Amino acid sequence: MSSLSDTASKIEPPSPPTPVSPSKDKTPQDYSPPSTPLRTQEPRPEIPKRVEDYIQKLKSHLKDTYSVMEGGKKMDSHYIDTRLVQRKLVIQTGKNANKCLEKELVVLSDSERRKAMVDRSHVFQNCGPKPKPLITVLGKTGLGKSTLIQRLALDWSTGGLAQFQFVFLLNCKVLDVTKSNYDLKTLLFGLSSAPDCKDSEAAFKYVLANPNKVLIIFDSFDDIGELEGLLQSSATSVTDNSYTVRQLFSGLFQKKILSGCTLLVATRPKDALNHLLRKVDSILEICCFSPKDIQFYVSKCFVEASKQESALRKIQNQQYIFNLCSNPLLCRFTCFLLEQDNPEDDDTLPSTLTDLCQRVLDHHLELRDKVQGSKQDISQLCNMAWDSFKTCSSLLNQDQTEISKQLMDCGLNCEILASHKAQVTYFSSLFMQNFLAAMFLVQSKDINERTLVAQTILNHRKKKVCGEWQDILQRFILGLLYQKATPHYCGALQSFNDAQAKRKTLETQLENLKPGELTPGRLLELFHCVYETSKVRLAKHLVKKLPENLSFCGAQLTPVDVYVVRHLLQHAKGLKRTFSIDLRDTCVPLSGLKELVALSCITSFRAPTLDTIDLWEDLHHNSDEVSLKNALDKFTMDPFKASQLSHLDNLAYLSKSTGRRSCQCVNQN
Numbered sequence: 001m002s003s004l005s006d007t008a009s010k011i012e013p014p015s016p017p018t019p020v021s022p023s024k025d026k027t028p029q030d031y032s033p034p035s036t037p038l039r040t041q042e043p044r045p046e047i048p049k050r051v052e053d054y055i056q057k058l059k060s061h062l063k064d065t066y067s068v069m070e071g072g073k074k075m076d077s078h079y080i081d082t083r084l085v086q087r088k089l090v091i092q093t094g095k096n097a098n099k100c101l102e103k104e105l106v107v108l109s110d111s112e113r114r115k116a117m118v119d120r121s122h123v124f125q126n127c128g129p130k131p132k133p134l135i136t137v138l139g140k141t142g143l144g145k146s147t148l149i150q151r152l153a154l155d156w157s158t159g160g161l162a163q164f165q166f167v168f169l170l171n172c173k174v175l176d177v178t179k180s181n182y183d184l185k186t187l188l189f190g191l192s193s194a195p196d197c198k199d200s201e202a203a204f205k206y207v208l209a210n211p212n213k214v215l216i217i218f219d220s221f222d223d224i225g226e227l228e229g230l231l232q233s234s235a236t237s238v239t240d241n242s243y244t245v246r247q248l249f250s251g252l253f254q255k256k257i258l259s260g261c262t263l264l265v266a267t268r269p270k271d272a273l274n275h276l277l278r279k280v281d282s283i284l285e286i287c288c289f290s291p292k293d294i295q296f297y298v299s300k301c302f303v304e305a306s307k308q309e310s311a312l313r314k315i316q317n318q319q320y321i322f323n324l325c326s327n328p329l330l331c332r333f334t335c336f337l338l339e340q341d342n343p344e345d346d347d348t349l350p351s352t353l354t355d356l357c358q359r360v361l362d363h364h365l366e367l368r369d370k371v372q373g374s375k376q377d378i379s380q381l382c383n384m385a386w387d388s389f390k391t392c393s394s395l396l397n398q399d400q401t402e403i404s405k406q407l408m409d410c411g412l413n414c415e416i417l418a419s420h421k422a423q424v425t426y427f428s429s430l431f432m433q434n435f436l437a438a439m440f441l442v443q444s445k446d447i448n449e450r451t452l453v454a455q456t457i458l459n460h461r462k463k464k465v466c467g468e469w470q471d472i473l474q475r476f477i478l479g480l481l482y483q484k485a486t487p488h489y490c491g492a493l494q495s496f497n498d499a500q501a502k503r504k505t506l507e508t509q510l511e512n513l514k515p516g517e518l519t520p521g522r523l524l525e526l527f528h529c530v531y532e533t534s535k536v537r538l539a540k541h542l543v544k545k546l547p548e549n550l551s552f553c554g555a556q557l558t559p560v561d562v563y564v565v566r567h568l569l570q571h572a573k574g575l576k577r578t579f580s581i582d583l584r585d586t587c588v589p590l591s592g593l594k595e596l597v598a599l600s601c602i603t604s605f606r607a608p609t610l611d612t613i614d615l616w617e618d619l620h621h622n623s624d625e626v627s628l629k630n631a632l633d634k635f636t637m638d639p640f641k642a643s644q645l646s647h648l649d650n651l652a653y654l655s656k657s658t659g660r661r662s663c664q665c666v667n668q669n
C-alpha cells in the first residue's frame with residue numbers, strides 16, 4: 001500500500017479516538033497548587049514538638065527559597081504549569097543476558113502523548129492500588145525539571161502534598177560525589193536544601209520511624225556521575241558514615257535503607273539511564289512550552305500592554321525564535337533580550353542558538369560594565385567551563401585555578417554562575433556553560449583544529465557519552481566559527497586568533513560526512529550544526545548528499561528540530577531533490593507533521609497511524625482540501641510492520657478514515 005488517496009470506500013467514517021487531555025483546555029492561569037492531599041490520608045503519627053517545629057522551619061525555608069525562580073521571576077506569577085506525559089515501559093518478548101525480561105521505554109506518538117498528559121498534581125498520585133515510591137521526571141536541558149521540583153517543594157511548604165511530612169531536595173549539581181564520608185543523616189540534613197537543624201538526631205529518628213511520610217528528591221541527577229555500576233554498591237546501614245552520595249542514592253533507590261520513602265529523580269534522558277528506568281514505578285516526561293504557554297510567559301514578562309504586544313509580535317514574526325521559545329530557558333533568554341531592547345537597536349531577534357546566547361551574554365556584560373565602569377575579561381571563566389565540560393560536570397573546579405572575587409561576582413551577576421549555600425559555585429545552565437566552553441575552544445591558541453574536530457560528534461566514530469553536552473557544544477562551535485557579528489563585550493575576551501584554519505578543518509569534516517550512514521539522532525545533529533553556520537553553501541551541500549529515504553525514527557523531534565529540518569530542506573527544490581521521510585517514533589507534534597508533509601520536496605511520508613488521521617482531520621476541519629489531498633497522496637505505510645497490538649487496531653481506523661477522506665476529495669474535485 002503506497003498511496004491511498006484513490007482508494008474510494010463506502011465504509012461509514014469512524015469516530016477517531018478523541019484525544020483526552022485533562023489539561024488540554026486549561027490556560028496557565030487555571031492551575032492552582034494541589035492543596036488537597038493526593039494520597040489517601042493515613043492517621044498522622046504523633047510528632048514530638050521539636051520535630052514539628054523543625055518541619056515548620058523547613059517549610060518556611062523552602063517557601064522563602066522557592067518563591068522566586070532562577071532568573072529572578074516570581075514563582076506565583078511567572079510559573080507556567082507545563083504538562084507532563086506519563087511514559088510507559090513495555091516488556092519485550094526476549095530476555096537479556098541476565099535472563100531478565102527486557103523492558104523498553106515506549107516512544108509515544110503525538111496523539112498518544114496527548115492522551116497521556118497529566119498536570120503536576122498527578123506526580124504523586126497512585127494510578128492503582130500500588131503506591132508509586134520511585135518516580136522519574138525526564139526532560140532535556142532547560143525544559144524546567146528543577147523549576148517543577150521547586151514548584152512542588154513550594155506546594156508542600158504552603159500546605160499541599162500533605163501526605164509528606166518531610167521533603168528533602170538534593171541538587172546533584174552541587175554534591176561532591178567523590179567523598180566517601182557521608183551517612184544518611186548528613187545527606188538529608190546537611191547536603192539537601194534543608195536549613196540547619198539543631199536537633200537533627202530527633203528529626204532523623206522520626207524520619208527513620210516514618211519513611212512513608214518522607215519525600216526525597218534528587219534533582220539534576222545527570223551530575224551524579226557514571227551510571228554504570230551505580231546500583232552495584234549501595235548503602236545498607238542508616239548509621240554508617242563511610243558512604244558516597246552515589247552509594248546512599250543506590251541504597252534508597254533499591255529500598256535497602258529508608259524503605260517506604262518516596263524518591264523522585266529528575267534527569268535528562270539518555271541511553272545509559274535505561275537500566276534505572278526499568279526499575280522505577282512512574283516515568284513522567286516534562287513537555288516543552290506550547291505556543292499558548294509562550295504567549296502567557298511573554299505577557300507576564302512585560303507589564304505594559306504595548307511592550308507586551310510588541311514583544312509577542314517580534315517573537316511570532318521570527319519563526320526560529322518562536323520555536324526555540326518552546327524551551328522555557330531559551331524563552332527566558334529571549335524575553336531578557338527584549339527587555340533590554342531600545343528603539344535604536346537593531347530590531348531583529350537572533351536567528352541561531354549561538355546568536356541568542358552570545359547576545360544574552362553580551363547584554364549581561366554590558367549591564368555589569370555600566371555599574372562597574374570597566375570591562376570584565378571572562379576568558380578564565382571560558383577556560384573553566386571547558387574544564388568542567390570534560391567531566392560533564394556543572395561544578396566550577398576551583399581547586400586548580402584561583403578565581404578573582406571580581407570575576408566570580410561577574411559570573412554570578414551575569415547569571416553564568418549560581419551558588420549553593422554560598423559555598424559551592426556551579427554553572428547555572430548547560431547552554432551558557434557550553435557556550436563559554438565553545439568560545440574557549442574556538443578562540444584559544446592552545447587548541448588546534450584537530451583537537452577541535454575531536455570534540456565534535458560529527459566525527460561519527462566518537463562515542464556519545466554525555467548526552468546533550470556534546471550536541472550543544474558542537475552547535476556552538478560551528479555557530480561561533482561562522483558568527484558574523486562580533487559582540488561588543490564577550491568579543492573582547494582576548495585577541496581573536498585567526499579562526500580560518502579551524503573553520504576550514506571543520507568544513508572539510510562536514511563535507512566529508514556521509515549523511516546516509518548516520519543514525520537518525522546524529523543526522524538531526526548534523527542539520528543543527530549546518531543551520532548554526534547560516535551558510536547557504538553548506539546547507540546546499542548537505543541537502544545534495546542526503547539519502548533519498550530520510551529517517552528520523554527514534555530521534556525525538558521538538559518544534560525547533562522541525563523548523564531546522566524544514567528550513568534546510570527548502571534548498572531541495574533548486575537542487576531538484578525529493579525525499580521520502582520516516583517520522584515514526586519521533587513524537588513529532590501535529591503542527592510539525594503538517595509542515596514537513598507540506599514541503600514540495602517530500603514525496604511520501606510515514607508517520608504513526610493515528611497522527612496521520614489527526615493530520616487529515618485537521619486539514620479537513622480547516623477546509624484545506626489541497627493540502628488534504630497532498631497528505632493523502634503522500635502517505636505510505638509500505639512495508640507494514642506491526643510490533644504492538646494497537647498498530648493493528650489503528651490500521652482499521654486508518655482504512656476507514658482514508659476511505660472517507662478519499663471520497664471527500666473526489667467529491668470536491
Ligand SMILES: Nc1ncnc2c1ncn2[C@@H]1O[C@H](COP(=O)(O)OP(=O)(O)OP(=O)(O)O)[C@@H](O)[C@H]1O
Nearest residue numbers: 070071078079080141142143144145146147328329
Ligand atoms: N514551568 C516554567 N514556568 C516558567 N519558567 C520556567 C518553567 N520551567 C523553566 N522555566 C525557566 O527556565 C529556566 C530553566 O529551567 P530549569 O533549570 O528548571 O531546567 P532543567 O530542566 O532543570 O535544566 P537542566 O537539565 O539543564 O538542569 C528556569 O530557571 C526558569 O527561568
